[in-house]
Amino acid sequence: MAPTSADTDAGSLNRPLVLHTTSQVHAWRRQQTKLDRTVGFVPTMGALHRGHLELVRRARAQCDSVVVSIFVNPSQFAPHEDLDQYPRDLDTDLAKLSAPATMAETQTATTVTTTAPNMSSQARSSQPPARPLADMVFVPSVCEMYPSGITLNRAEQRGTFVEVLGKSHQMEGITRPHFFRGVATVVNKFFNIVVPDYAYFGQKDAQQCVVVKSMVRDLCLPIKVVVVPTVRDHQRHHDINDRSSDGLALSSRNKYLTSPDQRRQATTLYRALTAAAALYRPAGDNSHASATRTTDRESLLTAARKVFEDEPSPEVQLEYLSLAHPDTLEELDAVGADGAILSGAFRVGQTRLIDNILLNCTL
Numbered sequence: 541m542a543p544t545s546a547d548t549d550a551g552s553l554n555r556p557l558v559l560h561t562t563s564q565v566h567a568w569r570r571q572q573t574k575l576d577r578t579v580g581f582v583p584t585m586g587a588l589h590r591g592h593l594e595l596v597r598r599a600r601a602q603c604d605s606v607v608v609s610i611f612v613n614p615s616q617f618a619p620h621e622d623l624d625q626y627p628r629d630l631d632t633d634l635a636k637l638s639a640p641a642t643m644a645e646t647q648t649a650t651t652v653t654t655t656a657p658n659m660s661s662q663a664r665s666s667q668p669p670a671r672p673l674a675d676m677v678f679v680p681s682v683c684e685m686y687p688s689g690i691t692l693n694r695a696e697q698r699g700t701f702v703e704v705l706g707k708s709h710q711m712e713g714i715t716r717p718h719f720f721r722g723v724a725t726v727v728n729k730f731f732n733i734v735v736p737d738y739a740y741f742g743q744k745d746a747q748q749c750v751v752v753k754s755m756v757r758d759l760c761l762p763i764k765v766v767v768v769p770t771v772r773d774h775q776r777h778h779d780i781n782d783r784s785s786d787g788l789a790l791s792s793r794n795k796y797l798t799s800p801d802q803r804r805q806a807t808t809l810y811r812a813l814t815a816a817a818a819l820y821r822p823a824g825d826n827s828h829a830s831a832t833r834t835t836d837r838e839s840l841l842t843a844a845r846k847v848f849e850d851e852p853s854p855e856v857q858l859e860y861l862s863l864a865h866p867d868t869l870e871e872l873d874a875v876g877a878d879g880a881i882l883s884g885a886f887r888v889g890q891t892r893l894i895d896n897i898l899l900n901c902t903l
């Protein structure tokens with residue numbers, strides 16, 4: 541569907557509309573329904589990086605209208621965690637979301653792409669300007685999202701919360717027992733406010749994807765959850781032309797890494813997971829069921845742990861390694877027919893980072 545005057549009424553063609561209240565978003569959403577537009581939604585906590593933008597691009601390519609939320613959600617932080625320090629930079633985030641979507645990213649521009657090379661300059665100048673990556677950015681206040689108020693002390697919390705039992709207590713839930721209740725609650729609120737057709741989440745937060753998918757199924761929400769592969773950082777070394785990746789998953793918390801040493805140590809978990817995954821997927825072996833494949837938990841996790849043991853540093857602390865079923869999240873003795881999530885968390889100095897590799901499964 542080509543952009544219409546309704547877009548211009550709502551804001552500007554090359555800048556996203558920024559809304560702050562639930563009632564504004566509901567009104568915007570009614571307009572999308574009238575225009576028969578599909579809505580794609582990307583929830584974020586801001587400090588946007590290429591990982592976030594990849595989710596937005598996927599939404600742009602798949603949906604008529606794209607919404608991004610920017611909200612640092614208090615209820616997913618414990619009192620001792622980094623809510624106050626969490627990076628916040630709304631102006632830069634809005635600039636990134638104002639970047640023009642390429643033709644390929646704008647599903648509505650397919651016909652323009654195919655005819656563009658032969659167009660006269662007059663015809664080209666009459667083309668509508670490129671649309672921004674996001675059409676609407678929702679930036680609510682804490683009061684808007686938590687009308688009953690919110691304190692980080694769980695015993696004192698009041699109001700309505702959503703819990704996905706059975707999938708929130710293991711893996712990340714061991715260190716962050718409050719976390720998935722906060723995530724499920726705020727994501728459910730966002731789903732009620734934005735009413736998206738599609739919602740986009742990053743594989744980096746694998747357990748979060750499983751929890752959100754379970755919530756959508758259990759609460760009968762008519763939303764398709766799309767999981768986007770993890771985007772990794774470019775290698776940091778002397779050749780600035782080398783854009784290859786050293787594996788570090790992009791994460792807003794990478795901003796906390798304070799020295800080149802810490803940045804290098806931050807790749808340890810990915811290298812550990814890769815070492816284990818290499819035993820499961822022997823090099824050059826493309827067969828589905830390989831006799832040389834290592835599937836047992838002990839061997840896989842020992843290989844991963846060895847990478848940490850070979851590079852001891854007081855700065856680096858492994859928190860956990862997990863080999864879990866991709867749906868139940870139960871710890872596995874071996875990778876079975878359903879595959880597994882191989883994941884972990886560790887600290888580099890004060891910075892806590894997570895990562896995962898999927899073994900023969902999708903989320």
Ligand SMILES: Nc1ncnc2c1ncn2[C@@H]1O[C@H](COP(=O)(O)OP(=O)(O)OP(=O)(O)O)[C@@H](O)[C@H]1O
Nearest residue numbers: 584585586591741742744745770771790791792793
């Ligand atoms: N490297 C990445 N690749 C793909 N998706 C990502 C990546 N990093 C984050 N996301 C996804 O972006 C969405 C918003 O995440 P969030 O705003 O918490 O960013 P983050 O970088 O994960 O931050 P944090 O450092 O707090 O974990 C989530 O669905 C998350 O999984």
Ligand SMILES: CC(C)(CO)[C@@H](O)C(=O)[O-]
Nearest residue numbers: 583584585613723726745
């Ligand atoms: C999904 C989310 C935006 C909820 O606050 C957050 O957990 C995140 O950014 O991954």
Ligand code: BAL
Nearest residue numbers: 585616617719745748
């Ligand atoms: N991406 C997950 C958000 C958090 O750790 O709080």
